[in-house]
Amino acid sequence: MxxxxxxxxxxxxxxxxxxxYDESWGPVNREAARIASAGNSALEPVLLAAGGMDAETGKTKADSLFAAGNSAEIAEGFVGAGSPLDASDLTRELDALFLRAAEFSVxxxxxxxxxxxxxxxxxxxxxxxxxxxxxxxxxxxxxxxxxxxxxxxxxxxxxxxxxxxxxxxxxxxxxxxxxxxxxxxxxxxxxxxxxxxxxxxxxxxxxxxxxxxxxxxxxxxxxxxxxxxxxxxxxxxxxxxxxxxxx
CATH class of the missing domain: 3.40.50.1000 (HAD superfamily/HAD-like)
Structure with missing residues (x-):
């Protein structure tokens, strides 16, 4: 050695x-923002931006919340950016989403x-x-x-x-x-x-x-x-x- x-x-x-990252997590991040928006489509790009993802290009910034954070941290970030959901409940939903997404990774x-x-x-x-x-x-x-x-x-x-x-x-x-x-x-x-x-x-x-x-x-x-x-x-x-x- x-x-x-x-x-x-x-x-x-x-x-x-x-x-x-982008191929595997781009669609997942969009779904995470959709869940966190609780039906408010205008909030989704705001949440994506808070996570570090450009809603237009689908690119995620290095060392951003999406790139480096865990489910609890992302949930807290979403709530801070305007999600009306409870952070603990949202963490559980994100964990479940990320578990489903694992099978479709590239x-x-x-x-x-x-x-x-x-x-x-x-x-x-x-x-x-x-x-x-x-x-x-x-x-x-x-x-x-x-x-x-x-x-x-x-x-x-x-x-x-x-x-x-x-x-x-x-x-x-x-x-x-x-x-x-x-x-x-x-x-x-x-x-x-x-x-x-x-x-x-x-x-x-x-x-x-x-x-x-x-x-x-x-x-x-x-x-x-x-x-x-x-x-x-x-x-x-x-x-x-x-x-x-x-x-």
Whole structure:
């Protein structure tokens, strides 16, 4: 493995990292706003904007509420932007929506092939997402990667929420690794902050979500087009200015 650090585990974000964000979440975010508007169609674009999504283009801003928040945070944001619903009730409705949506996600690559290859190389693999745990598990089952994953955590799994380090530390405990031997892989700065806070050996950003090279390079050790080149980076010697390189 790479000389510095020796990576033995990889913890993946889900949305924008394993699944393409706009294709997977654009329709879901619109439905979330529709639910939160409680029948007031004029409120829907206001709620989408509060979440960080442009109602016209369907693009979601990096590090926005939709891109980085969990169901409870999105519900609170919607209520703050004018939704008449109770935040707790709306959180439950959003969790149910996100669970249904998991089956229609668009993968960034051939996930079984990627995970099988990484597992064959000896890596411990985990998924840590701001989505609820049931939705993460349904996504993993849908794409046939459950058998390759050693750890799954969502915002409701009891390990805290991003950007706090709890989910990464729980992954390390579950698989018997120190954080310095784990790579954090994500598409937004809340993933990178979690990696930093936990003491991850590598912070690897991917450009398949809402984050950009410009928004991610300050905290990422490398910015990659997608997860298919992870092995190349992990096994390569460390190089200066890697985050701004065009890997």
């Amino acid at each position: 790479s000389s510095s650090p020796a990576i033995a585990g990889i913890l993946f974000d889900k949305d924008g990292t394993l699944i393409r 993968p960034v690559a051939d996930l079984p092939a990627v995970f099988s290859d990484l597992k064959a190389r000896g890596f411990k693999l985990g998924i840590a997402s701001s989505d609820n745990e049931k939705a993460i598990r349904r996504m993993a089952e849908s794409f046939g990667i459950t058998g390759h994953v050693d750890f799954i955590a969502g915002y409701d799994s009891g390990f805290g929420t991003k950007p706090q380090p709890g989910m990464m530390l729980a992954f390390c405990k579950a698989v018997g690794l120190q954080p310095c031997h784990v790579a954090m892989v994500g598409d937004n700065n809340h993933d990178m902050h979690m990696g930093r806070a936990a003491g991850a050996g590598l912070n690897l950003a991917v450009l398949t979500g809402t984050g950009t090279r410009e928004t991610l390079s300050a905290l990422a050790d490398h910015c990659l087009d997608d997860i298919t080149t992870l092995s190349d980076v992990i096994f390569a010697p460390a190089s200066p200015n890697a985050a701004s390189a065009g890997e």
